[in-house]
Amino acid sequence: RPRSHTVTTTSSSFTANLSASSSTLAYDREFLRTVPGLLMVTEIVLGLLVWTLIAGTEYFLYPAFGWVMFVAVFYWVLTVFFLIIYMTMTYTRIPQVPWTMVGLCFNGSAFVLYLIAAIVDASSVTKDLDNHNYNSWAASSFFAFVVTSCYAGNTYFSFISWRSRTLQ
Numbered sequence: 001r002p003r004s005h006t007v008t009t010t011s012s013s014f015t016a017n018l019s020a021s022s023s024t025l026a027y028d029r030e031f032l033r034t035v036p037g038l039l040m041v042t043e044i045v046l047g048l049l050v051w052t053l054i055a056g057t058e059y060f061l062y063p064a065f066g067w068v069m070f071v072a073v074f075y076w077v078l079t080v081f082f083l084i085i086y087m088t089m090t091y092t093r094i095p096q097v098p099w100t101m102v103g104l105c106f107n108g109s110a111f112v113l114y115l116i117a118a119i120v121d122a123s124s125v126t127k128d129l130d131n132h133n134y135n136s137w138a139a140s141s142f143f144a145f146v147v148t149s150c151y152a153g154n155t156y157f158s159f160i161s162w163r164s165r166t167l168q
Contacts, residue, residue: 026089036157040083043110043150046143047076053140054121057133064124065137068144071117075110075151082106100165104158111151118144 031037051072059065082103085091091099122141127134 026092028087028089031086036154037086039150039154039157040079040086043079043147043154044076044083046147046150047072047079049143050140050147051076053136053143057136059133062124064120068117068121068124068140071113072144072147075114078106079110100158100162104155104162107151107155107158111148111155114144114148114151118148 032041051069054065054069054072057065059069091097118141121137121144125134125137125141
């Protein structure tokens with residue numbers, strides 16, 4: 001009996017979905033040209049300065065600087081995470097998440113906790129503690145207040161965005 005030389009191929013829906021989703025990866029270059037985007041990049045750069053200036057010292061001997069380190073590192077990591085979400089436009093693929101509310105809560109909590117951390121940082125800087133680390137702690141205090149003002153600005157823009165969405 002002669003054999004048939006016909007070959008049948010099938011593709012799974014997983015393969016089709018994978019190829020469709022990978023071809024639609026978006027990159028929003030314009031986000032970095034907006035005021036919230038610029039503030040976010042500033043938060044990342046100056047937040048990195050805050051925690052590296054403290055991490056280069058013997059901060060672990062003083063609990064106040066441990067708190068500042070926690071806030072600085074925690075919000076630095078989350079800000080990098082949110083920058084990636086906004087740059088890749090991931091928020092458009094997950095419409096179930098109320099992104100305007102998430103952004104408002106994130107920026108608002110970052111503003112409040114960074115303000116507390118900046119005040120703790122500034123009030124803990126004294127030459128009496130350790131003359132060797134004084135300059136690093138003083139610089140970290142200054143940059144913590146600058147980062148706090150950036151988060152305040154982003155909180156304002158997040159509030160405006162949230163307010164415009166809730167009025168619609």
